[in-house]
Amino acid sequence: MNIALVLAGGVGSRIGLQTPKQYLKVNGRPVIAWCLEVFERMTEIDAIQIVAEKMWQPLIEELGIKKIKGFSEPGSNRQLSILHGLEDIYSYAQDRDVVVIHDAVRPLVTEKQILSCLNAVKEYDGAVPVLPMKDTVYLSQDGRRISSRLDRSCVYAGQAPEGFVLGPYYKANICLMPDRLLEIYGSA
Secondary structure, eight states: OEEEEEEOOOOOTTTTOSSOGGGSEETTEEHHHHHHHHHHHOTTOOEEEEEOOGGGHHHHHTTOOTTEEEEEOOOSSHHHHHHHHHHHHTTTOOTTOEEEEEETTOTTOOHHHHHHHHHHHHHSSEEOOEEEOOSOEEEOSSSSSOOEEEOGGGOEEEOSOEEEEHHHHHHHHHHTTTHHHHHHHOOO
16 A cells, blocks of 8 residues: 555644645635645545644545545654654554655656655655766764765755655654654654
8 A cells, every 4th residue: 555644634734824835725725736736636645644634634635535534633844744644544554555645845756756766665665766966965073163065966855745654764763752752853
């Protein structure tokens, strides 16, 4: 079974609006609708689990996405939200099933990108798409002074969707509990 875990629990604090980005309307539909519709039409995706605050769940339900299996509570950071989703997915999935994790605020995901992830997970327990860095990238130890310039040919920017075999990925997250899991993405 292949399950899409769509992360829609963010509050949009960086853009300073009352409505989180994933629920803003673009061409008459909430941003989240665009990625959900891609997962919905793919025969390779069997179910969709969504991490979202309770107040936004009715809006998501109104979209009429039939593959939605359920909702999970957001965590205090992205990785805890993923863990909550994985815990709920375990109620209907098995260790060797695949989870494709995607951010609801990234509406332009394509079937090709999702299939690439699914294919990579056939060979490895996890796959994360990356892009080579084109910008000059610096390292700072204190956030005020440049410590060094990084060799951009060795630096890549992580993208979504990410694909993982459910069992090993869930166990890896549990091994990082409680404090180290919070360090992965910081607080929300």
